Amino acid sequence: MLGARHAEIRRLRELVRDGRARRREGVVVLEGARVVSGALDRGADLAVVYVEPAASRSSADLLRRLGDAGVAVRDVTPGVMERIASTVTPQPIVALAARPRAALDDLARLDVDRPVVVAVDVADPGNAGTLVRSAEAAEAAAVVFCGNSVDPHSPKVVRSSAGALFGIPVVEVDSPVEVLDALGAAGRRRLATVARGGEPYDQCDLTGPLALVLGGEARGLPDAVHDHVDGTLTIPMSAVSESINVGVAGSVLVFEVARRRRRRESR
Numbered sequence: 001m002l003g004a005r006h007a008e009i010r011r012l013r014e015l016v017r018d019g020r021a022r023r024r025e026g027v028v029v030l031e032g033a034r035v036v037s038g039a040l041d042r043g044a045d046l047a048v049v050y051v052e053p054a055a056s057r058s059s060a061d062l063l064r065r066l067g068d069a070g071v072a073v074r075d076v077t078p079g080v081m082e083r084i085a086s087t088v089t090p091q092p093i094v095a096l097a098a099r100p101r102a103a104l105d106d107l108a109r110l111d112v113d114r115p116v117v118v119a120v121d122v123a124d125p126g127n128a129g130t131l132v133r134s135a136e137a138a139e140a141a142a143v144v145f146c147g148n149s150v151d152p153h154s155p156k157v158v159r160s161s162a163g164a165l166f167g168i169p170v171v172e173v174d175s176p177v178e179v180l181d182a183l184g185a186a187g188r189r190r191l192a193t194v195a196r197g198g199e200p201y202d203q204c205d206l207t208g209p210l211a212l213v214l215g216g217e218a219r220g221l222p223d224a225v226h227d228h229v230d231g232t233l234t235i236p237m238s239a240v241s242e243s244i245n246v247g248v249a250g251s252v253l254v255f256e257v258a259r260r261r262r263r264r265e266s267r
Contacts, residue, residue: 001075002050004083009076012050012094013084019151026099028165029155032091033059038163040065045098048072052081055092062093071095086155099153102142102169104179108186110141110169112209115257116183118190120176120225121147121216122246128152129160130247131214135168136161138254142169146176147222180228183211190229192221193253195243198232206257207264214250 002009014021016029027047030036033055040046040062049066051073056063066073081090107116117135122128128150135143145152152170173179180190188209192198213229215221220243226232235252237244 001077002080003077004080008074009050009080009084012096015096016084016086016094016155019154022099022153027096028099028153028158029086030095030097030163031085031087031093031155031159033062033093035159035163036093036095037062037065039095039097039166040069040163042163042166044100044163044166046071047096047098048074049093049095050074050076050080052076052078052092054078059093087159097166100166100170102171104144104171104173104182106169107142107144107171107182112187113261114139114141115206115210115212115254116141116188117143117250117254118176118179118183118211118213119143119145119149119246119250120213120221121219122149122214124217124246125150125154125156126160127217127245127247128157129162129164131250132157132161132168132170133164134247134251135254136164138251138258140168140254140257142171144171144173144179146173146179148216176222176225177228180211180213180225184228184230189231192226192229192232193249194232194234195220196234198234200236201233201253201256202236204231204233206253206260210257212250212253212257214246217246 030039117140119131132143158165188211190211192213
């Protein structure tokens with residue numbers, strides 16, 4: 001069994017805590033059996049899994065699957081995960097997987113019948129993970145994080161996405177304007193979500209090549225973005241509601257696009 005001072009455990013601790021180290025090594029940290037299982041379901045390139053004795057008992061089926069897939073499994077001593085985990089309640093199983101590769105240039109080659117979700121300044125890991133998870137479930141083409149958004153490959157986002165990060169292209173770009181100009185050049189109509197004053201989403205044309213642009217939790221979309229979109233849309237809500245969670249808003253929109261696409265296909 002590997003103890004807390006073992007070189008592999010010290011490396012794992014660094015990877016959990018340091019985004020620069022994860023980028024340098026090209027890896028993603030997966031915490032918990034559900035996330036590891038979800039990544040395995042989606043064909044993630046799992047390099048190694050670290051397991052405390054509790055996980056050996058509770059996750060026997062998953063460990064058999066990992067063994068069948070040829071993934072290296074390392075046993076660690078009890079209490080090790082408490083020293084490295086990013087969660088309040090440490091998970092007894094942690095894995096390292098190769099970082100999925102997706103770039104801005106890839107967006108021009110995606111299915112034009114499925115929307116691209118653009119998240120600008122989305123800072124909360126839970127919201128980011130929800131956007132990825134909903135986008136995958138609604139069969140969107142990709143999710144792009146830009147501006148001052150959270151690292152979508154951080155352990156908290158990966159956990160919130162329940163493994164969906166490995167099921168849909170997720171792209172990181174610094175400049176929202178660069179993203180929106182590239183999507184426009186690829187022929188996508190860019191619709192920005194605003195809390196008030198946009199076209200109601202249930203009356204808006206959501207067909208054809210589309211990009212859904214969502215702003216951050218605190219201030220929404222920055223002013224500079226509005227010069228690089230083709231329209232705005234709003235999710236109608238009660239007068240007493242100031243706004244809704246960006247993860248919820250994105251989920252509503254991607255599933256509405258999926259609903260309309262299914263209706264067209266059924267005809």
